[in-house]
Amino acid sequence: xxxxxxxxxxxxxxxxxEQIPRLAGQREDYLLKALRxxxxxxxxxxxxxxxxxxxxxxxEDFVELAYYLARxx
Amino acid sequence: xxxxxxxxxxxxxxxxxEQIPRLAGQREDYLLKALRxxxxxxxxxxxxxxxxxxxxxxxEDFVELAYYLARxx
Numbered sequence: 640x641x642x643x644x645x646x647x648x649x650x651x652x653x654x655x656x657e658q659i660p661r662l663a664g665q666r667e668d669y670l671l672k673a674l675r676x677x678x679x680x681x682x683x684x685x686x687x688x689x690x691x692x693x694x695x696x697x698x699e700d701f702v703e704l705a706y707y708l709a710r711x712x
Numbered sequence: 713x714x715x716x717x718x719x720x721x722x723x724x725x726x727x728x729x730e731q732i733p734r735l736a737g738q739r740e741d742y743l744l745k746a747l748r749x750x751x752x753x754x755x756x757x758x759x760x761x762x763x764x765x766x767x768x769x770x771x772e773d774f775v776e777l778a779y780y781l782a783r784x785x
Contacts (some may be wrong), residue, residue: 660742669733683756 643692643704653711667709674701716765716777726784740782747774 650656653663662670675698676682677689693701723729726736735743748771749755750762766774 655739655742657739658741658745659739661737661739664734664737666728666730666732666734668731669728672731 648688653708662708663711665709667705670708671701671705674705721761726781735781736784738782740778743781744774744778747778
């Protein structure tokens with residue numbers, strides 16, 4: 640996960656911090672939809688961070704990431 | 713929680729379903745910001761459901777709800 644730097648904002652254990660959501664244990668379907676929708680801007684975030692982060696990512700990356708995060712304890 | 717009907721979409725245990733997110737155990741700060749931002753439309757949802765649901769709610773309801781959901785196991 641390191642290359643995606645998710646843990647920079649969402650904390651090393653993906654539990655989130657302050658107003659940044661917990662990703663660990665979130666629903667895989669929801670995570671995947673969110674990741675996919677950030678890329679074309681269909682999902683507006685509070686700030687452009689997520690839209691920027693996902694730009695270089697491919698759909699297979701989203702699938703793997705959602706699978707992983709949904710299973711982090 | 714019954715009056716708010718959160719469990720209708722987010723499931724009785726607030727674990728979410730399909731592309732609807734898990735609320736149980738989510739960060740309190742994040743839940744509170746989301747609830748507050750849905751009301752004036754500052755947080756756009758995928759559909760107007762959440763904006764509609766929160767209209768009759770007061771800020772103290774948001775505080776109580778975020779507190780509760782963050783602690784549901």
